[in-house]
Amino acid sequence: MIRGIRPLLSGSTYSGMLFAFCGALASIPLLPFAMLPALAWPSAHYGTQAVLTLLVWAVLIGTVGLARTTRRALIACARRLLRLPLEPPPPAPASTPIPTPEVPTGVDRLRTPLWLLLHVALGWTGALVTGALVLVGLTLPVDWFRTEAGLSLFGRSVRPDDGWQSAAVALGCLLSAAVVCAVVANALRWLAPRLLGPSSAELLALAAEREQRLAERNRLAHELHDSIGHTLTATTIQAAVAGEVLSADPAAARAALRGIEESARAALEDLDYVLGVLRAEKPETAPHRTLTDLPELFDRLRHAGAVVEPELSGDLAQVQGTLSRAAYRILQEGLTNALRHGAGGPVEVRVAAGPDGLELGVVNRTGAGPDAGQGPGAFPTSGHGLPGLAERVRLLHGDFEAGPDGPLHWRLAVRLPIRVAA
Template sequence: MTGGSGAPVVVGPPRWWRWPGLVAFAAFLALAAAIKIGHGIAAVYVGLPLAAAAAVPCFLTRSRLLLLYAAAAGTGVALLAHGNPRDVGWFALCVLEIWCVAVGGLVPGLAFWAASMTLLAVEGLAVAPDPGWTAWASGLTFSVFCALLLRQQLVLLERLREAQADLAERSRADERTRIARELHDGIAHSLTVSLLHVSSARLAVEHDPQDAARALAEAERLGRQSLTEVRTVVGLPRTGDRVPPPLPGISDLKDLVAQLRAAGVDATLTLDGALHTLPATTGVTVYRIVQEALTNATKHAPGAPVAVRAQVLPDSVQVDVDSAGAPGHGSGMGLDNMRERAAAVGGTCVAGPGGGGWLVTATLPLERGDAQ
């Protein structure tokens, strides 16, 4: 069988099962040999070494010659227990049958079963007619069913382990994506605004030192804020913090726009409707979309006025970010993040030429009663 990654999955008993299997086979073999001594010396000298020599690679290695080794070991068992349906050595044949099915699968197991049944039939019909051979045939067949059940459980176990590994890898990938998106949306905005303040300070340092100092202080504050956001996103504890900072929402849009105004960006904000009644998840989505849209407008259309409007409609909340400038070409990660955030709450987000130049429009559905 193959796993979810396309690689073949090896199904079979774990390594530590090999020794108990070999020990069980050897125990029945030794017991049969002990009983046979004095009654069949030739069988002991031939059958015992043959069965033992073939059993070692049969149980301890995963060889394509499994069926050949099992046949050789079975031949040794047959020589040792020949002609006696009450010989415990036939239990060793059942152990071999279980091992062939568990390790090799159904086809090798059935092949060994057919050969063993033929052997028992010959023993019962031509060598020593006795009802006891029927019991061994039944036991051998029962061993096949037990081994098939064992192998099925091993298959399920391998699939479960593979599913757990896939789930863990998917969780790690989702976490990396979440961290990357949060860092991109939050930190990129803070850094963009910080750069605006630094640029303003550089221009004002000679003519208006106080304004330059104010701009640098604001840039420093945003830098510290970015560091806090990084710690929050990646889950690093901060000394003295017991409760993580709350997630941003609709009420934080005014501060977001005020930051841009303080950095010299001509930004306006219009809020229509009972936005304060929106669910927290929708509020965070609106904030992040506006934040990313403002960051893109500031980077790609510096100096152009930006208008933000959020309004509650009967069945949805609509957010428009209209930049008067024509933005350049970015990596596209920000647009993808906005679309993914909108889709996560069942909404849509489109961006392209429109409005005064470049328009971002997000429509997020509302359940009845959300905006009441």
């Protein structure tokens, strides 16, 4: 019993009915325009003019629903008055780094006009029925209908001298008005997600947008990890070298400090770019380092005291776009791991660009002795470096290998197909 009357006592029922009333009131300014065709046809039957007016009125209401701003306003009102967690409509296409869903077309565009028509129809029906019921419910107790025959309601005649019958009928009318409000509000609440909520096409577009944003953030995380991780490792080693040779070899110390400056400047450029994208700001310059920047990377490592033995073959300048940038970051991460976890000695770097694929390799020493390669820090197996590299290579449809190469060496080998170049 209590559960059955709970909707009649809920504030959301009457806020939903208010929403329906607003739809009915908003359609009134279109009524004079809908009457023009009927007025231009004075010889038509009254019923024909009425039907024509209703049809033109429905067309005008549906036309208003085609506007994108109409849907936004309806969703905002429905969320407020119907208390529904409706998703806001997709934003209009803009010149942003991440594409946004397009405006719905075809059948999807008819959902808002259909909602408007049903909204207005329910609003007028609810307004007329509840208005009549409330009017009767309020006038019966004060005997405004004083006639000898009384007032005929639902096949029964209620006379003014039957006070308890008048009160009972008045109460029934008021309860019936509340029931109508609940029915109208629940009907709108059922229709809103189906007609104002995102369509299947919009859900797919929003899911694709979220996936693109996630992929972009993951890419930025990789970029930041590779750049900042490499810079911190290189500058730590360069600072140690500068401190050791400051008195004995000032020139070498100055070279190490110069390497720290260059590494820090490059890392700041990457950091500014990443922060600009995360703040939804268009960065002025996007530092996209490619395979042609490898000599500069090798020089910074040599300033840090590392011995780099590069073996470059093929025309690296012909490797363009995403492939070249990804290859640079892969080698940078591999060299960073070699500096961080290696045991000194030369670091062999191999880059071979062929007609069908790009091969990358980094080999470094891990130490000497019977326990070489067995300690927790012997191989770069912890942290996010190798998993990040493996994910980057997987997205480029390449092959990734990393592990011991004999008892004293660690080897990173990557092969990327040329066809994925952007």
